[in-house]
C-alpha cells in the first residue's frame with residue numbers, strides 16, 4: 259500500500275510541477291542522495307568544467323532526432339540542481355539552514371537504527387538472525403513494550419519507542435557533528451593552519467558521509483542473516499577499501 263501511494267504521489271507531483279520535483283522536494287530519499295553524493299562521485303564527470311549549455315551528469319534529457327543525440331528537457335525545477343552539477347550544488351548548500359541537521363542527523367539515524375534492535379530485544383541476535391523481517395502480526399505488536407533492557411521489559415509502546423530512539427540518535431549525531439566542527443576550527447586556529455570555515459565543515463561532512471558507509475560494510479559479518487546484509491558475496495575489508503577510495507580523495511577539495 260505504501261509503495262502504491264508513493265508511486266501515485268510521484269506521478270501526481272511530477273505531472274503538476276515537472277522535472278524531478280518529487281525527488282528534490284518531497285521524497286525523503288532525496289536527502290539520502292544529498293548526504294551520500296557529496297561534491298560528486300570519484301568517477302563522475304566534472305560538470306563545472308563543461309561548456310555552458312552542455313548536457314551533464316544526470317540532467318533531465320530526451321533523445322533528439324539524430325541517432326545518439328540527446329536534448330535537454332530541463333525546466334529549472336531546482337537551482338542549483340544536483341543532477342546538473344553536483345559540485346556546484348554541494349558548495350551552494352553547504353552553509354544553508356538545516357544542511358548540518360541532514361548530514362549529521364543521518365549519521366545518528368544509521369547508528370540508532372541498529373542500536374534500536376539491541377534495545378528492543380536485549381541482545382544482538384534478534385538483528386543478526388533477520389527474524390524481524392518475517393515476524394508474524396507486526397501491526398499487532400505495535401503497542402507492546404518497545405524496550406527490553408537489562409532483562410526488563412519497559413512499558414513504552416514500540417510505536418513510540420522506535421521513533422523516539424531514532425530521533426534521539428539523530429539529535430546525538432547532530433550534536434556530535436557540530437561539536438566536531440567547532441573542535442576542528444579551534445584546533446586549526448591554534449596551529450595557525452589556513453583552513454577556513456567551509457573547508458572544516460566539508461571535512462566533517464565527508465567523514466559523516468564515509469562513516470555510515472563503512473559501518474554498513476563492516477557489519478556484514480558471517481552471522482548476519484538480515485535482509486540488508488544479503489547481496490553479492492563480498493569481503494568487508496575490500497568493501498571498506500573501495501569506500502575509502504571513493505570518499506577520501508574529496509576530503510581536501512574546497513569551493
Ligand code: SF4
Nearest residue numbers: 277318332333335339
Ligand atoms: S535537470 Fe532541470 S528539470 Fe531536471 S531536476 Fe535538474 S533542474 Fe529539475
